[in-house]
Amino acid sequence: MYYGSSSHSRRLLLLLAVALLCILPLFFKDELVEKYQDGGWKAYLSESTDSALPAILLPALEPVVFAFMIWSRGSAEEGAQLIKSILLYNSSPTEIHIACDDDSRIYLESRLKLVTHPQHDVHVVFYPITVQDMLDRIEREGSIKTDHEAGTPGLMKLFLHELMPTVNKAIYVDTDALFIADPTILWRVFDTFRPSTAIAMGYHPEQMAHAWHYASRICSCIMLLDFEKLREQRLMDSRLYKDGKAALSPPAFRAMYGEPAGPDGRYDNVKLGDQGFWWAIVDHMPEIFEPLSYDFEVSSCLVETYNTGLVGADDMTEKEELASMMHTEKTPMEGKPVRPKLLHFNCLRAETYMEWDGWNDPTDALNRKWGAAVKYHTGYKWAGSTGPQATRMQERPATVEVSTIPKIEFYDQQQQHRIAGTDETPEH
Template sequence: MPSMSEVPLMASGGPSLSASPYDLPGGRSEYRSSPWSHRWSRPLIFVALFILNNLAWSYFYTSESTLLVPRSQPQTQQQDVVPVVHSNSSRITPKLDHHSVLAPRLETIEIVMVMIGAESATEGVTSIKSAIMHSSRPLSFRLICSEDAMPIIEHKFGLFSRPAYSVDVVYYPMSLDAIQARADRAGVGTKYFAGMGGLVKVFLHELLPDVNRAIFVDTDMVFVVDPVLLWNTFSTLKPDQMLAFPTLGPKSDASLICTCVMLLNLSLMRDHKRPFMSSTLLPSWSKNGVSGQAFEKALSGDGLIQNPGRTTLIKFNPKDPLFGDQGIYHVIWTHFPELFAHLSLRWDITYCRSGYGLKLGHWRDEQDEDMSETDQIKSQIHTEEAPEKHDQLLPGILHFNCQNRPIVWDSNENHVENTWSPMITMITRYKWIWLNRGDGSASVRSTVVQNVRFEDERAAEEERQSRLASEEGGVGRREKARLDKLDKL
């Protein structure tokens, strides 16, 4: 239907097809054409509003990460970052996707892993591949690793260059001696088989000063769904909750929680007013550190804790906690439960507890494939007093622990016909070059952080610099007062 400006005005002496509310006696019209009523005006307004809307979306998507930084936390000193140049000559320069210039920028999912040693890296790259295969968002992998692990990992990332969504890889090379020194400053240690490579998991927040929150996963785990589903769980955490991991209820002993997968509010754990891990480098951290306060409570009185799988009690020893880092997390969780959230068991479908009874449907068994939700809940096992005890579990991450093998994907039992073997075989044998799913607008970027330091080292250096500046200022003020006094004489 034409607009008012497009309806021809009839001459005063001729017949009128329709009466206009703007017509006055004598054939005159009070209608005045508005500059916004032309044919091109409405499309122009629509385009302008579309651009403003997308700019607003882009701002809110990209500014989210800054909202989690505590005001009390001082600015952290940036560590040296060096880009990795791939030797793969087949890499293609990313193209600019002109169709997505105004599209909202998707939030990047941060995933942290620890890979100390060549075997850990060989196992862990399968976990990385599974995340990329299923992801609908850009991914950033923060890898705490040893020097010998880096070439193994980087070789895999050199096999593809056109992912559907951008992939960033940041290496944080660490020595076992550096981890041991930080553990000593926190008053912790380990005799668990995972060694310092496992214990470093209690210090992840200190090694990633520019990351506000992240998912942590162990190397013997694989995603079977989109990682964004786990990432979205951050929205359920309360503002003062530092992390979330799976448990079998509030009475779980150290064997019934799992630090294999965690949601980490890294910025909150780094808060200098209440750091997650204590340190002898700073008196305030020794006094206010969450770990130190939890250890003090645990050791008060008899200091006894439950011995997993037995009715007996044993003495808690922070230098030799049960299950390494998991024992430390458990003691802190026991005494400060308000700082933790429960993470659904779906993110730890563990081999240790028979996957809680979950398994793929049997081939040519329609009754098994068409199982009802009620029947699955009845078949679930080992959920103890976990919140999901009476809810359907949906597999999100498969965990192949309790197999006593250096690289679980090499185990025949995970590939022969059993509960999850088709999924494992598909992920392990899926070619890395098949991750070239994009049009070239997304890329793979690798960087190495040099001179990696822990947060307590940076905080101690900041305190020292502040003290020196204050002392120098005091000397300057005294000298100025002396000169002013001489001027008056």
């Protein structure tokens, strides 16, 4: 009897405890709801734990960094659409460095002001550059010039690592392009670089344009550039350098094009603008180059977007996709389907690709493939281009920060300062 009574009492106490635990939340329901609404589940943590939470659970996302050269109103209008597509798809913070004229800066700032609820932090830095700044740097280099339609601003792609000395690496994209997938995917390609790699871009070994010295075998329209390596290895020469260290590009240019033989002592036999010079560099020094997947270089020019597009059944198999591909034989993408993530609308012969007449022609092949994508992205409103606030826990809302460098200096000018130990205006 004694043991039986004790066991019965213990069972009774256990039942009472369970009942109490079930009833208690009803008494404190209002307080719990109020605390949850005030601070979410973090409201239940002590202040010391809460203060440590971001470092524990929320490691800072690495920003995806871009470097652009935007010159003229048309370029600014295209560049704005490119930036909008970045903000629409990027799953990481965005950092954009833009060398531009004042009119382009004003236009782009007017669009960025419309972005009030970014998913992640956005930081845009403008580098105001004049035609004279560009001409002076080209003069100090000593050998390059261009007759390409992109003009002198196009050659500045060879000097972006100098214009932006605090940037370690960046994605360069021509303005006549749109992202249709997360740019973070492209950014992560940097993580796959060999230790010696400083440049990645689309590579087309099947292109055989002898008149261009085969410069169409690459496309400098989309590039991954390790700025830090290009500065350390001194990509471009300058008469301001007095330390005896040789630049990479002069022997590469001579190997491809011979000695500068133009009437002004500069190269007059280089085609495709900056691309002709990039081609000489990567052909002469393949150890610093890696081919970039065609997924990020779906071009409307020579490769006809590889016959990809918003056409055909959505249940097409990979085998069927491969059978429909064009311009991938004897390339790094042979046997692999191109999965478009960045569209490049070049060679359309219009002030901006958005104004191309072919978008109004229902029979045009490019319009059938990608016209709907252009209409969607250019029609998407800036105010809605960033979607809802990020749902991950964070200490503050994401912001858009815009700044302008008060006075630009190229890296060769900064080096001249450093050697002289002064902050005086550099030689031009």
